[in-house]
Amino acid sequence: MAQLAVENFRKSFGPVNVIRGVSLEAESGEFVVFVGPSGCGKSTLLRLIAGLETVDSGTVSIGGRDVTKADPARRGIAMVFQTYALYPHMNVADNMGFGLEMAGIAKDERTRLVREAADLLHLTDYLDRKPRQLSGGQRQRVAIGRAIVRKPDIFLFDEPLSNLDAELRVKMRLEIARLHKELGATMVYVTHDQVEAMTLADKIVVLRSGVVEQIGSPMELYSNPDNSFVAGFIGSPRMNFVQATVTGQRDDQLLLDVPEFALSGLPVRPRAMPSSRPASLMLGIRPEHLAEGIAGSHRVSLRCNAVERLGAVTYLHTAPGEDSTVTAQLAGSSSARTGDVVEVNLASERCFLFDQDGARV
Amino acid sequence: MKRSAAINALMVACGAFFVTLVGLPFWWVVSGSVKVPQEIIARTPTMFPHSFTLQHYTKLFDGSAYPDYLLNSLIVAVSSTVLTLVLAIPAAFAFFRLDFPGRSALYRTILLAYAFPSIVVLIPLFGLFAKIGLVDRLPALVIVNAAFALPFSIWMLRSFFAGVPKEIEEAAVMDGASTMTILRRIMIPLVAPGIASVGIYAFVSAWTEYVFTSVLILSDAKRTLPVGFSGIIGQYQIDWGLLLAGATVAIVPVVAIFALIGRGFVSGLTEGAVK
Numbered sequence: 001m002a003q004l005a006v007e008n009f010r011k012s013f014g015p016v017n018v019i020r021g022v023s024l025e026a027e028s029g030e031f032v033v034f035v036g037p038s039g040c041g042k043s044t045l046l047r048l049i050a051g052l053e054t055v056d057s058g059t060v061s062i063g064g065r066d067v068t069k070a071d072p073a074r075r076g077i078a079m080v081f082q083t084y085a086l087y088p089h090m091n092v093a094d095n096m097g098f099g100l101e102m103a104g105i106a107k108d109e110r111t112r113l114v115r116e117a118a119d120l121l122h123l124t125d126y127l128d129r130k131p132r133q134l135s136g137g138q139r140q141r142v143a144i145g146r147a148i149v150r151k152p153d154i155f156l157f158d159e160p161l162s163n164l165d166a167e168l169r170v171k172m173r174l175e176i177a178r179l180h181k182e183l184g185a186t187m188v189y190v191t192h193d194q195v196e197a198m199t200l201a202d203k204i205v206v207l208r209s210g211v212v213e214q215i216g217s218p219m220e221l222y223s224n225p226d227n228s229f230v231a232g233f234i235g236s237p238r239m240n241f242v243q244a245t246v247t248g249q250r251d252d253q254l255l256l257d258v259p260e261f262a263l264s265g266l267p268v269r270p271r272a273m274p275s276s277r278p279a280s281l282m283l284g285i286r287p288e289h290l291a292e293g294i295a296g297s298h299r300v301s302l303r304c305n306a307v308e309r310l311g312a313v314t315y316l317h318t319a320p321g322e323d324s325t326v327t328a329q330l331a332g333s334s335s336a337r338t339g340d341v342v343e344v345n346l347a348s349e350r351c352f353l354f355d356q357d358g359a360r361v
Numbered sequence: 362m363k364r365s366a367a368i369n370a371l372m373v374a375c376g377a378f379f380v381t382l383v384g385l386p387f388w389w390v391v392s393g394s395v396k397v398p399q400e401i402i403a404r405t406p407t408m409f410p411h412s413f414t415l416q417h418y419t420k421l422f423d424g425s426a427y428p429d430y431l432l433n434s435l436i437v438a439v440s441s442t443v444l445t446l447v448l449a450i451p452a453a454f455a456f457f458r459l460d461f462p463g464r465s466a467l468y469r470t471i472l473l474a475y476a477f478p479s480i481v482v483l484i485p486l487f488g489l490f491a492k493i494g495l496v497d498r499l500p501a502l503v504i505v506n507a508a509f510a511l512p513f514s515i516w517m518l519r520s521f522f523a524g525v526p527k528e529i530e531e532a533a534v535m536d537g538a539s540t541m542t543i544l545r546r547i548m549i550p551l552v553a554p555g556i557a558s559v560g561i562y563a564f565v566s567a568w569t570e571y572v573f574t575s576v577l578i579l580s581d582a583k584r585t586l587p588v589g590f591s592g593i594i595g596q597y598q599i600d601w602g603l604l605l606a607g608a609t610v611a612i613v614p615v616v617a618i619f620a621l622i623g624r625g626f627v628s629g630l631t632e633g634a635v636k
Contacts, residue, residue, distance in 0.1 A: 073537030085528035
C-alpha cells in the first residue's frame, strides 16, 4: 500500500488554476521530488498535502488513511519550510520541542527526543541559542530537527536549500540524503533545481502548469523522457533541440536530414514507429552525446561562440543566450576558442525525437 | 554614501532645533520647580537656577490634594492601558487571522469612533453613565479611555501581526498549536514592540485626558491630575512654584513608562526566523 496517495488534486486561486488534476503515489521510505519551473504549482501541491491549503477536489491519504479533511497536525506529517520559519523568540531546544509540547509529551521525554535529534544533526552545542545566533545552515538544520523529533510518517520539504549558498547547499543535500537513509522515512521534497532532484530522488515528479508531465526514477526521466519539456528540464546542461526533416525509413529507424548539423540520412530510432510518417520532427540530443572523444558514427562541425571551462569538461555554445543555441561537450583540456570551428561526434542512438507539440515520437 | 559638509551641518542644525523645541520647555519646568519664588517671577529670567529649594515639592505633597490626584491618575491610566491591551490584542488578531462575515466592513467602521469630537459624545455619555451609576467613579474613566484608545490600537496591532512571516504561523499550525496557543505563545512575543507602542499610547492618552474627567468626575477627591491640578491655577493668582513642581512630578510616570516599556521597541525581533 502506498504511504502517500494523492488522487486527482485540483486547486485554483480565483481564476487561476494552479493544480489541474494531479495524482501520484509514494511508497513507504521513498524519496519523492517535485520538480518544475517557478509557478508550476509544486509548492502549492506540497501545501495541499500538508493541509495548509484546502483542495477544491481530490483526496489525499497517508498510510491508507484519508486525511483530506484532517488538520495539518493530525496528518502525521512534518514540514520544513524554505524560509526555516523558526520561532525567533525561542531557543533551539524549545523550537524543536514545541511540536512535542503541543502533542502533550512530558518534559523529560521531550528533552530526550530533542537531544536525540540534536545529536543526529550536530546541534547539541547550540540548544540554548536563539535562531538569530545561528548561521543559515544551522538554522536549516534546526528546521529539519523540528520535523524529525515528531517522528512523522512523511517529511515535506519546501525548497529547503534555496536560501543557502552553493557550497552549503551541496553539504546539506548530502546531509538530507544521509538522514533519509538513517531515518528510512518517506520524504517529499520540492525544488526547482534539477540537480537536487536527480541526486536525492528515488522518484521524480515533473510538473508544469499544475499538471504532471512525467513520474519516474531520475535515470528513467533522463534516458526515456515522455516529452521535450521533461527532456529539456532534466539533465544539465539542458538538451539541444534542432529541427529535422524526415526523409525515409530503414527498419525501425527514421532517416533524418538535420540542417543545423549539416547531416543527411541520420538514422534515429523512435520510441514507437508512427503510423503515418511525419514530415518534420524535433531532434533532441544531450551535450554529453554531442561530444568530443565519444563513440559516434557521425561527425558534426560546430562554430564556437562561447566557451565554458569547468575543469573536467568544457562546453561549447553556438549561440549563447538564444533558444536555438547548441551546446556540445568538449574535453576539459580542449583548446577551442571563440570563433573556432570544432568537430564533435554525435551518438545517434542517444537521440530523441519529438513532434512539433513536444510529445515524444 | 558620502554627504557633503553642508548637508551634515543642515542635519545637525535641524536636530538641534527640534531638541531645543522639545527640551527647552521641559528644562524650564524642571529647573523652575527648584527656584525660590522670587527667582521664578524675576523680571530677568534665569536659564540656570541661582537658588535651590524643595519648598514647592513639600507644599505639593503636604499641603495640597496632589497625592490623591496622582494616585487617581495612576489607577486610571494603568487600568485603561491594561483594559485596552486585553481587548485590542485578541481583536486585532481576530481581524488579522479569522475569516468572518463583515470583517473588512467592521474593520473600517471602528475608526468611525474618531469621526466625532469628544465634546459631541460627552452629554450622551454622561446620561448613559448616570443611568448605570458610574458618574463620579473612576471605572467610568477607564471605560471611556479604553473605548477611545481601542480603534487605533487595533489598527496598529493588526499591522504588527501582519508583519509576522506567514510561515512562522504555519509552522506552529503544523506543530499542532491551536489558534489561541499561536496567539499566546508565538504571536504575542513577536509583536511585543507593537504591544509596547500601543501600551504607551493608551497610557499617555489616559494620563493626559481632560475633557471626560472634568465632566464625569464631580468630587475633588476623585479627580485625576490634569483636572485636579488645573484647580491650582486660581482666578487672581498663580503659585508658579507649585505649578512647576506639580508639572515635573506629572512628567515622571510618562518618562518612566517610556524607559521601561520603551525597551520593547526592539527592532528586528524576528531576525533569524526566516532567511
